[in-house]
Amino acid sequence: MEQELSLEGRIARLSEMVGPSGHEEAVRQEIRRQVAPFVDQVVEDPMGNLYAVRRPRGAGSGLKVMLAAHMDEVGIIVTHVDDEGFVRFAPVGGLSASVLVGQQVAFANGTVGVIGVEPLDDPKDLKVERLFVDIGATSRQDALQRVQIGDMAVYRRGASVVGRRMVGKALDDRVGCAVVVEALARLGDSSPHEVYGVFTVQEEVGARGARPAAYRVAPDVGIAVDVTASADTPKARPLPMALGKGAAIKVKDSSVISHPGLRRLLVQRARQRGIPFQMEVLDRGGTDAGPIHTSREGIPSAVVSIPTRYLHTPGEVIDLDDARAAVDLLVAVLQDEIRL
Known part of the structure; x- marks a missing residue:
C-alpha cells in the first residue's frame, strides 16, 4: 500500500524519473499516485502544475496555505x-x-x-x-x-543511500516534492487549514509555474519547499548551511526576503517541537517563493529548505534527517493556528 512507502522511498523513486523543465509528465503521474490517498482532491492546470487539496478538519478558523515544490530538473x-x-x-x-x-x-x-x-x-x-x-x-x-x-x-543515475545520506540526481527538487507528500500524509485530521500541496513546473528555467499556481490558489500564506546550497565541503564559500543540522529556514535569497512573521513562526514551532533547524542566507539563486510572494496583492511567503551538496550534478547529496526535519516542521506549522 502507498501509505507504507517511506520518505526515503518516495525521494528515491522520484529522483530516478525523467522530468526536465516542461516535460514533467512522468513525475506528475507518480506524485499524483503517491499523494491521492491523503487529500480530498487532485487537479492539474493547463501549464501542468499539480494541486493536491486537503480541506480543513475540526473546529477553528484556518487559513489557505500553499506548499510549493517543483517537479522539474535540469x-x-x-x-x-x-x-x-x-x-x-x-x-x-x-x-x-x-x-x-x-x-x-x-x-x-x-x-x-x-x-x-x-x-x-x-x-x-x-x-x-x-x-x-x-x-x-x-x-x-x-x-x-x-x-x-x-x-x-x-x-541517467540511480539514487543510493550512504549511511544517513542519499546520493542521486534531481534531488533538486524531488526531495521537496517527497517532503510535501509526506507532510500531507502525516496531517491526518489534525489541521484546521485548507492546504494546497502544489507541485510546480519549469522552476529551473525561471520559476514559471509558480506564478499562475499562486494566482489560481490565492493563498493566505505560501511556503516553498526546495533545496539550498550546503557550504560544508572543503574550502566552500562561507555560508551557514550544512548537511545534518536540520531543516533550513530561509532568511533571503536572490528572489525573496522571507516574510518576517512567517519566518518567526517557523523558528518558534521548530523550537517548541524540538525540531532541528538552521537559518539559511543564500547570496544567489531563488525558489518558487519568488513569484509566489509577488502574486496578486502580495502573499506572505517563506521557504523551508533541505541543504544539498553538488547542486545540478548527477551526484547531489542530502542528509535524510534534514528531510525528515522539514516534514516535521511543516506538520508542526499546519497542525496549529497560524498568526503572523
Whole structure:
C-alpha cells in the first residue's frame, strides 16, 4: 500500500524519473499516485502544475496555505544532429560543461547516450558548445530514428543511500516534492487549514509555474519547499548551511526576503517541537517563493529548505534527517493556528 512507502522511498523513486523543465509528465503521474490517498482532491492546470487539496478538519478558523515544490530538473535539449549521428545540445536550466563531460543521459523514450567533448587545446575552451551526445548512432538518419530536434534528456543515475545520506540526481527538487507528500500524509485530521500541496513546473528555467499556481490558489500564506546550497565541503564559500543540522529556514535569497512573521513562526514551532533547524542566507539563486510572494496583492511567503551538496550534478547529496526535519516542521506549522 502507498501509505507504507517511506520518505526515503518516495525521494528515491522520484529522483530516478525523467522530468526536465516542461516535460514533467512522468513525475506528475507518480506524485499524483503517491499523494491521492491523503487529500480530498487532485487537479492539474493547463501549464501542468499539480494541486493536491486537503480541506480543513475540526473546529477553528484556518487559513489557505500553499506548499510549493517543483517537479522539474535540469537537462539538455537537442539542437542539431550531424551527418555522423552525433547530437548537439543546449542546456535547460543551470548546467556546467565541466560536470557534463562523460555523463550518461536518458531521454523520455528510453534512448541513452553519453556526453563527449571535442579535442581542446586549452581546458579553458571547455564550453557546452564543444560538447555532444553519442547515442550510438552511425549516421544522421540513424540518430533521427531515436531522437528528434527539441527532445530533452536528463542525467541517467540511480539514487543510493550512504549511511544517513542519499546520493542521486534531481534531488533538486524531488526531495521537496517527497517532503510535501509526506507532510500531507502525516496531517491526518489534525489541521484546521485548507492546504494546497502544489507541485510546480519549469522552476529551473525561471520559476514559471509558480506564478499562475499562486494566482489560481490565492493563498493566505505560501511556503516553498526546495533545496539550498550546503557550504560544508572543503574550502566552500562561507555560508551557514550544512548537511545534518536540520531543516533550513530561509532568511533571503536572490528572489525573496522571507516574510518576517512567517519566518518567526517557523523558528518558534521548530523550537517548541524540538525540531532541528538552521537559518539559511543564500547570496544567489531563488525558489518558487519568488513569484509566489509577488502574486496578486502580495502573499506572505517563506521557504523551508533541505541543504544539498553538488547542486545540478548527477551526484547531489542530502542528509535524510534534514528531510525528515522539514516534514516535521511543516506538520508542526499546519497542525496549529497560524498568526503572523
